[in-house]
Amino acid sequence: MLGSAGRTAANALAAADRFGYPVVLKGTSPAVKHKSELSLVALSIADAESLRRAWTQMTDKVGRLDPAVAQDVEMIVQPMAGRGIEIILGARHEPGFGTLVTVGLGGIFVEILNSASSRIGPVDESQALRMLDECGALAICKGVRGRPPGDVAAAVSAIVSFSRLACALAGRYRAYGSFADVAERLPT
Numbered sequence: 100m101l102g103s104a105g106r107t108a109a110n111a112l113a114a115a116d117r118f119g120y121p122v123v124l125k126g127t128s129p130a131v132k133h134k135s136e137l138s139l140v141a142l143s144i145a146d147a148e149s150l151r152r153a154w155t156q157m158t159d160k161v162g163r164l165d166p167a168v169a170q171d172v173e174m175i176v177q178p179m180a181g182r183g184i185e186i187i188l189g190a191r192h193e194p195g196f197g198t199l200v201t202v203g204l205g206g207i208f209v210e211i212l213n214s215a216s217s218r219i220g221p222v223d224e225s226q227a228l229r230m231l232d233e234c235g236a237l238a239i240c241k242g243v244r245g246r247p248p249g250d251v252a253a254a255v256s257a258i259v260s261f262s263r264l265a266c267a268l269a270g271r272y273r274a275y276g277s278f279a280d281v282a283e284r285l286p287t
Contacts, residue, residue, distance in 0.1 A: 106174065108154045112147055114176040121145050121179040124153045126161055128171040137164070139172075143179055150176075184239055184249040186231075188258060190220065190265030198269050200262040202230040204239065220262035227258035 115122045126139035134140050138160055141153035154174070161172045185205030192198045200222055203215030216233035218226055231237040231254060242248035 108151055111150060111154055111174060111176045115144070115147065115150050118176070118178040122150065123177045123179050124150065124157060125175045125177070126157050126172045127175055128168055128173065130168040130171055184236065184254075186236055186254055186257070187215070188261045190261070192265070192269045194270075198262075198266045200230075200258070200265060202227070202236070202258055203234045204236045218262075221266045222259060222262045224255050224259055227255040227262075230258065231255070 111124065121143045124141040124144060125134055126137070127134065131137060131139065139157060141157060144150045144153055157174065161169050164172070185208070187201070187203045187205040187209055189201040190198055191201075196219075198220045199217050200220040201215050201217045203209060204212060208214075212235060214234045216230035218230060222230065228237070228251070231240065231251070236254070237251065239246075240249040240251045240254060
């Protein structure tokens with residue numbers, strides 16, 4: 100995940116200073132499936148004062164969650180990405196089987212379309228391109244209904260690199276990351 104995790108506002112401010120503004124602040128937890136529905140996403144934070152305010156508002160919201168959920172919430176600061184095509188990447192290691200790499204359209208499309216493509220990793224460029232095609236992301240990456248095309252080569256490169264990393268870490272994890280935060284927005 101591109102970003103910096105922390106449990107204090109000072110950590111968030113330091114991360115934002117490293118990245119430069121604007122940034123995004125997210126509250127993440129394995130128990131939270133839809134961050135946006137719980138108002139745990141603040142976009143386009145332009146400066147330190149706005150980040151402090153967003154931090155306070157978000158930690159107040161976390162405090163009102165079920166205590167079992169709230170204890171696992173971690174705050175993530177990420178650079179604000181431009182408008183792009185959201186792609187999810189996930190990996191799951193199964194002993195004796197290998198590392199299963201999954202690709203799909205991200206954002207709201209993850210559940211609406213329920214479409215993803217999986218392969219045993221690591222995957223190469225041609226497999227990554229086929230995975231994008233199988234889950235429907237390639238058609239969107241090529242540009243549809245007046246939307247400009249995305250950077251297909253960057254998406255393929257991200258999938259290949261992610262699959263190599265996931266395979267290299269095999270045995271140190273069972274599942275890697277929350278899908279939406281692993282590679283949330285690829286630049287167009």
